[in-house]
Amino acid sequence: MDLSRPGPLLATAPAPQRRAGRSIQPAAMPQLLSAGGLVYVPGSSGAPLPFMAELTRDPELTRDARILTTYVPGINPLDLCGVHPSARVTGLFMQPGLTQAQREQRFRALPMSYSGFVRHLQDHVEIDLAVVQVSEPDEHGQCSLGPAVEFMPVALRKSRRRLALVNRSTPRLSGSVSVPFDSFDYVCEVDSPLPVYETPVDAGTEAIARHIAPLVDDGSVLQAGLGKVPTALMRLLRDRRRLRLHSGMLSDGLLELAQAGALDMDFAHTTCVLVGSTGFYDAVRHFGPLRVLGCDVTHHPLTLSRMERFVAVNSALEVDLFGQCNLERSNGAAVSGPGGAPDFAHAGRHSRGGCSIVALHACHKGGSRIVPCLGERALATLSRLDVDHVVTEFGVARLQGASVHERAEALIEIAAPEYRAELREAWRAIAARL
Structure with missing residues (x-):
């Protein structure tokens, strides 16, 4: 089959x-x-x-x-x-x-x-x-x-x-x-209009995207989904060549990359959903190398296991110093679900030449999004085993091949500066119990 x-x-x-x-x-x-x-x-x-x-x-x-x-x-x-x-x-x-x-x-x-x-x-x-x-x-x-x-x-x-x-x-x-x-x-x-999805990009998001872009080489297979970071990232990848897209959702960035000559036009760029601007729905009719397939194909482990150089970019609400990622609960309240992130993160982590990236802003109104350890009001949607890089506007924490202590230090370095001393103190207490 x-x-x-x-x-x-x-x-x-x-x-x-x-x-x-x-x-x-x-x-x-x-x-x-x-x-x-x-x-x-x-x-x-x-x-x-x-x-x-x-x-x-x-x-x-x-x-x-x-x-x-x-x-x-x-x-x-x-x-x-x-x-x-x-x-x-x-x-x-x-x-x-x-x-x-x-x-x-x-x-x-x-x-x-x-x-x-x-x-x-x-x-x-x-x-x-x-x-x-x-x-x-x-x-x-x-x-x-x-x-x-x-x-x-x-x-x-x-x-x-x-x-x-x-x-x-x-x-x-x-x-x-x-x-x-x-x-x-x-x-x-x-005769019902399709939902329109357009995301404004702020300076912090652009900074995150600038740190992610060097991790995406020519010829990579990219999964980036929807949101501010994927929108900003697509704009920064217009100078790439032979990019191939395999994602749960694709938006206007698909056609922007095609117009810039960044896509491999011999590859069947694949998604299970297209969501974007009103003009996007009309223009995408004329984009030939596109497949919109069921999740039984796009997220199937066999489909994903065949992909080399698969770069998965997902977002998180918070990440702890072990590398565990909460994608579902904000201040203890459930606001979302896992979606396809676990499928793609696992695939990126195990792809030959690929990687799994988690992106997030360093802060929210209540404090740091880099936390000592996920608390009882959070959920570990992605385990520490399925994340290679964590990216904030302050840089990239490279977790692959790093020890527990090295991971914690790398994550502290990409936290907002005003929270780093507090995080180091918290890690010292955690490390004393390891």
Whole structure:
């Protein structure tokens, strides 16, 4: 089986039991929920916003509902105010506004990486209704998943019924996965703008990117995702040549690098999601060497293990002096999830000629982001074993091959100067107990 090949999503269900979808109006979509049945709702640029709007217009529509979603913080705000108190929503990412819902167990955050969630879907989840946003069908009756494939290939294979939102705003991408129109049970035509993602870059972020850039050589395979640091980094890499991209998410920087001649145009640049500016969604249609594939491919250990010179760049909320990285909790509050970071960090760490980089600002309003040891209110999303370099605006801590003491000293040197003496004192106390 070729894990890397795009194209039609075939054999999503027994063909004899399929027929062309029944057209329905948006207001009728909530009626498709069945008692006790699980509804799968994708996120990122594939979020079916008209479906969620109809579902939450009256809390009674979601009484006792079970919803599984991959909504992403910063791209897909998830507001449960319009959801009935008896409903249970499960997701991969916490969001700040869901704290009370999680305490009341109305929101269930799954502590899984993307590859782990693929396995969870494959082995443990039965979906009653999968909601998928697609392009209008082409002359062959194929609907493109466009800029967002995510977990949809697996979800469609596991679903009993399928509702397609045929969105006029969803671009048809030749390198994306496509689904036969006649495989949908229900079809609703919509015209809903895709989420726009644009990130301003500040001076501190630019300084971090300047420290990362020398770690990315010509010919590297780069994973950088979304955020301020990836945005700034892409701009600094325009003078590279033969760069190859393999990432969980790609944005406008993809086309900026292509225009600068920095990309290897013979390589199939791969992602599971595209999110960017309005112009990006239109322009990316014309970028030929692009594949938008499912996470069962992009994050699969076999896919990643084949990559040499794989440079993974991920962000963190805090890093301790052992090199453990917290990506999920801020001041004790859950604000995000692991996403694909554990998959890519592990791959970068073990790639021949590659590396795993974690980037973060040295400070936040409450103090230093370089801390003596992750406390009881933090989570070690990335272990110290999967990080080669930690980067702040003050430099690079090179952890690969360093002893415990050498790691601590390197990390202290990239902390904000006003916290270094305090960190050294804390490390002396820790070291005395080693």
